[in-house]
Amino acid sequence: MTSERSVPPTISEVAAAAGVGRSTAARTLGGYGYVGQELRERVLEAADRLGYRANALARSMSTGVSQTLGVIVADIANPFFGGVVRGISDAAKARGVETLVLSTYEDLAEEIAATNVLIDKRVDGIVVASAALDAASAGHIQEARDRGIPVVLVDRAVTGLHLDAVVIDNRDAARGAVTRLLDAGHRRVGFVWGPPVEERPRRRRELIDLAARNLWTDGERLQGYLDALDDAGMAFDADLVMVGAKTEEHAQVEVERMLDLESPPTALFCTENDAVTGALRALRARGVRVGADISLIGFDDSSWAAVMEPPLTMIEQPTLALGTRAAEVLFAAIDGESGAAELHTLKTRYIERSSVAPPPAG
């Protein structure tokens, strides 16, 4: 064993012999930080002269490198993830840990590359809002764990992956919101933000599968919408569900299509901010008044929703809490205190404003 050999020279001795500072020697021999070529060679020469060997070097490698967490999110430009990252980094800073964030823009290949970078950069743990839909496509997450890097999922669970995941009550939140619309007397409720498929599936099972296969949260929210219809003993109508590109522009197109139906919706449930603004564009274009001619409940509250005319009733996600909880679960794993993998579900808040009213008479 390496421990049986005589004690090798210290970094300070190498530094002195090289005529450089200890930190320069530590960086050169530890393999972190930047050291200019000439200084590097002087240090390596001295290390060589003094017989400074790899094992001592290995020990030095663990010194001086600051503790870091890696966070992989779908889109940093989405205020939802901005809040989650803020929550994670606040919790990390409280432990003196820095947070490195990478954005994948929902591209699994980018997520794999980001994971490899974080492994390369020797982060102490990873929080990821994964685009992987099952264990089969989550090999990169398994690899990080195989290398001893704890991983916690946030915002989305990954089916078949036995990992802690911190999510919100998507299905219950959607079920509750749609139930409020039905309780207000609405019988035709549009669901804005469906699966990105060309052709509209007629069967609900197929619709849910397509949504869930695109994004876990989409499937959960659509399921909640269907739960509410079931609770009220109401039939499902595929024409009231948006399908196609998940963009503000297409949400407008789909809501205008719904307004043209023989029996158009009297209420809309929008499960993303872009779904809300897209729907509002459609309603404005058709002169349909929110909170009067049509009711609307949206997902992801923002300061804008409160100053709309009328102020919009929204579902608020606890973005900061999602982040801080994910960080806590990760730190428990880093400290070796974590138990069996759990699904940590945080509650959303229903913020009642003025965009829900009874359906117009007649």
Added chain:
Amino acid sequence: MTSERSVPPTISEVAAAAGVGRSTAARTLGGYGYVGQELRERVLEAADRLGYRANALARSMSTGVSQTLGVIVADIANPFFGGVVRGISDAAKARGVETLVLSTYEDLAEEIAATNVLIDKRVDGIVVASAALDAASAGHIQEARDRGIPVVLVDRAVTGLHLDAVVIDNRDAARGAVTRLLDAGHRRVGFVWGPPVEERPRRRRELIDLAARNLWTDGERLQGYLDALDDAGMAFDADLVMVGAKTEEHAQVEVERMLDLESPPTALFCTENDAVTGALRALRARGVRVGADISLIGFDDSSWAAVMEPPLTMIEQPTLALGTRAAEVLFAAIDGESGAAELHTLKTRYIERSSVAPPPAG
């Protein structure tokens, strides 16, 4: 010189002797990535046996680590920075470079810690929206450059620091927007988002200094507001400038204060999204109608502004372009192709909607 010694064994030879894969040997000897304790010791033992020395080790350190950029922004949760980061990472991906993002929440101490982490993690370059106001408080940026890591500033210039900076035309944009309000006949234009000071300075020079000392862009935008007043030969009134906490809540308080003035503003220029929503809260609370009783122009267009009633006239910042340009300038520096430090100024876009009207008669 090291080159005069006999050629040391290769990593592959060490790997073979240790009975591990080449990548495991490379990670152990290169000091990057994670290697389990037992494998690590086997590799180090073999390296030792074969006389694998630090100089060979040093060469191996430069291999296998993916290229990365570091980006330090004020607040990742701010969609403006989300767009900038998206622009940077798109440009980086095009070169096969990954982007690591850190958020400082406008805390200079956090910015220094973030810079040190990026130096530790051996990024190839850094883009920073710095909270430093002058060269004296930018020692950390100088340190990164001293270590051979190119740095490019984005969103804010740092006085006295000879560095490339990619910014928008803050002063011209503000001057142009306020001029449009004056051209529409307004004589009392409120400026929403001032310096975070308790007491309201009466002298304009002091006001600008305080704003600029808090944030470079704030000073530029306030200066543009004053330029427009000067162009129109109009007197400056300190009561029409918000001071105090830079929050949506306080913006509401300050706008309500302006509405209570003996001669209240007939138009508002809001230089941040939170200033816009705060002002709208105040106007709603007082029953003042935007685009009729009062005109409003805001900074940072968002999809929400377009669906407001009435749709808001806004100044759009080229967030993606700010990011891509910053990345291009940084890559030029990394490739050693950069010349003298420049201030790269990108143009904003004035998006005319329906929130500007002539002042109400009488």
